[in-house]
Amino acid sequence: MKVGLYIPAIDTPYIAGPAKYQINLACALANSNEVELLLLHHHPATYRLDIKAKHVVVKDRKPISWELKLRKIGLDIIHLNVIFAIRRSFFPILNCKKVVTVHGDEHWIKEISANYSRLDYRIRRLMEPILCKHIDMIIAVSYDLKHRLVKFLKIPESKVKVIHEGVSSIYRPMPNVSYIKKKYSISLPYILHISNLSPKKNPQILLKTFGEVIKDGFDMQLVIAGARWNNRSVNSIIARLNLTRRIKILGYIPEHDLVSLYNAAEVFFFPSLHETFGFPVLEAMACGTPVVTSKAYSIPEISGDAAILCQPQDYMAFKDGIKRVLQDTETRKKMISKALKNAKKFSWKKCAEETMKVYKQLLS
Numbered sequence: 635m636k637v638g639l640y641i642p643a644i645d646t647p648y649i650a651g652p653a654k655y656q657i658n659l660a661c662a663l664a665n666s667n668e669v670e671l672l673l674l675h676h677h678p679a680t681y682r683l684d685i686k687a688k689h690v691v692v693k694d695r696k697p698i699s700w701e702l703k704l705r706k707i708g709l710d711i712i713h714l715n716v717i718f719a720i721r722r723s724f725f726p727i728l729n730c731k732k733v734v735t736v737h738g739d740e741h742w743i744k745e746i747s748a749n750y751s752r753l754d755y756r757i758r759r760l761m762e763p764i765l766c767k768h769i770d771m772i773i774a775v776s777y778d779l780k781h782r783l784v785k786f787l788k789i790p791e792s793k794v795k796v797i798h799e800g801v802s803s804i805y806r807p808m809p810n811v812s813y814i815k816k817k818y819s820i821s822l823p824y825i826l827h828i829s830n831l832s833p834k835k836n837p838q839i840l841l842k843t844f845g846e847v848i849k850d851g852f853d854m855q856l857v858i859a860g861a862r863w864n865n866r867s868v869n870s871i872i873a874r875l876n877l878t879r880r881i882k883i884l885g886y887i888p889e890h891d892l893v894s895l896y897n898a899a900e901v902f903f904f905p906s907l908h909e910t911f912g913f914p915v916l917e918a919m920a921c922g923t924p925v926v927t928s929k930a931y932s933i934p935e936i937s938g939d940a941a942i943l944c945q946p947q948d949y950m951a952f953k954d955g956i957k958r959v960l961q962d963t964e965t966r967k968k969m970i971s972k973a974l975k976n977a978k979k980f981s982w983k984k985c986a987e988e989t990m991k992v993y994k995q996l997l998s
Contacts, residue, residue, distance in 0.1 A: 635993060637663065638672045638690065638709045638730075644679040648886060650830060650860075652715055652737040654913060655775070655799050661685050662800075662986030669990070672707065701727040711993050717769070719761035720754050725768035731996040735773040735797075738910055740834065742786045746908040748833045763788045770996050773797050773989070776932035779910040795992055798936075799911050800982035804893055805920035807974070814894035818884055824855040825956065826899035826923070828892065831862040834908045836928070838871060839949050843905065845875040846953040852960065855880055856903075859887045859895060896921035901959050904928070907946050912936050916980055919973035924966055926955040936980075940972035 639660055643653035664671050664685035671687040673679075676695060692703050701724045704712065709730040717734055718725075725732055740747045741755040749755055766772070766787050772794045774780040780794045815821070825844060829835045844856040856877070863883045872881050887895065896902065902918035904927040909915075912933050918925050919940055927933055928946035937943065942955035959966055 635668060635710045635997060636670045636672065636708065637711045637713060637993065638674045638704065638707065639663070640674045640712065640714045642675050644673065644681040644683060645675050645677045647680045648861075649681060649889065651913065652735075654802075655735065655737065656715055657681070657683065658800060658802060658982040659986060659989065660687065662982045663989070666986070666990060669993075672709070674704065674712075695721070697722040698724055698727065705729055710997060713989075717758075717762050717765055719758040719765060723761060723765055725765060731770045731993075732768065733771050733773065733992060733996070734769050735775065736779065736783060736910075737775055739779060739782055739786065740908060742782065743908065746834050759786075762786075766793070769793075771795060771992055773992065775799050775911040776935055778932040778935050795988075797985055797988040797992075798980055799913070800985045801913070801916040801920045801977055801980050802889075802982065804889065805896065805917045805977075806893070807922040808893065808897045811894040811897045814891065814898050817891070818857075818882065818895075820855060820857055820882055820898075822853060822855045823900050824857045824882070824898075825901045825903050826857050826859070826895055826918070827903050828859045828887075828895075828914045828917075829904070829906070830860045831865070831868070834906060836905045836907045836946055837863075837868060839905045839947060839952070840903065841868075841871050841875060841877065841881070843903070843949040843952040843956070844881070845877055846949060847956055848877065848880060850953070850957065852957075854900070855882055857882045857884065857895065857899070859884045859892065861886050892917070893921060896923050899923050901926055901956050903952070903956060904933075905944075905946055905949075905952055906930060906933065909933050909936075915941065916977050920977035922970045922974055924959045924969040925973060926952060926959065938972070938976045938979075940969065940976040942969070 641656045643656040664687050673687050673689050711731050713733045741758050744750045766789050774796050777796050780796050896918050902923045902925045908931050925941040927941050929943040930946045944951035
């Protein structure tokens with residue numbers, strides 16, 4: 635079968651969130667003898683993928699024009715990673731089966747979306763249920779997300795298939811990672827947080843919880859990796875809590891260094907208000923790092939019984955959970971064992987196999 639995977643992620647060197655899905659799914663699908671894989675993107679690839687696949691670079695992004703050019707390729711399946719409700723909504727022009735993986739639904743949830751009233755969010759809420767009539771199958775990355783998509787998009791459950799994302803094999807327990815602290819000038823044992831800053835990452839609770847841990851006498855640092863954290867708003871909260879010397883903001887970190895940062899951390903802390911999957915939780919678990927996270931949306935589904943889960947605004951509960959990991963050796967050992975076992979349930983090979991079943995079902 636001839637499959638076109640829309641993968642604009644490889645047009646940029648910065649890989650996070652849904653981009654990990656695009657790249658890892660491409661690598662896994664390329665290993666199948668049943669697929670002729672075409673990578674659809676807009677510029678010569680910046681992120682290099684050494685896989686058996688043909689690149690189809692269509693610089694023209696204009697609505698209708700883009701679809702007409704793809705139509706000439708003769709695809710059996712086109713696999714997109716978002717329901718295009720703003721820049722293009724011309725699914726009928728594409729003369730093949732259409733699969734869309736949905737990674738997020740923040741624009742539908744008023745309680746957690748700071749941008750809920752924004753014009754493009756309003757357009758998406760209006761258009762997505764209409765566009766779904768021209769989509770053959772939607773892949774949701776968690777059961778939690780599926781339940782909401784069925785409600786929001788007004789579609790039958792049979793049109794949404796749940797396929798969990800994977801965790802890359804590079805995330806694993808590693809010995810001798812002390813060098814990473816020296817490389818990033820981390821001087822104390824540390825609690826780790828990884829995300830690109832947004833309101834749904836719950837930054838105030840993240841910082842307030844760490845402040846409470848310090849008040850209780852723990853001589854530690856909070857290390858934050860990810861984009862956009864070094865800004866006036868976050869720095870003012872840090873200064874107000876008198877934590878300037880205790881918090882290390884690293885910015886974007888290459889993936890090979892992330893593995894070492896997970897391994898060297900005492901705890902991974904992720905108090906997110908909303909996740910439809912949650913890569914960092916699984917990556918930390920795959921590295922054997924105890925996880926304290928929030929009891930919100932898909933996180934309990936993905937973390938199973940391997941993490942300490944708290945209500946996302948309960949900073950005192952988060953503090954107690956972190957202290958328990960730091961102080962109770964037996965709890966720590968059990969959490970590490972459960973975390974490693976849980977992470978093994980999620981693989982890109984399994985994700986690709988389940989995706990192939992969707993393709994075959996549509997073509998049959």
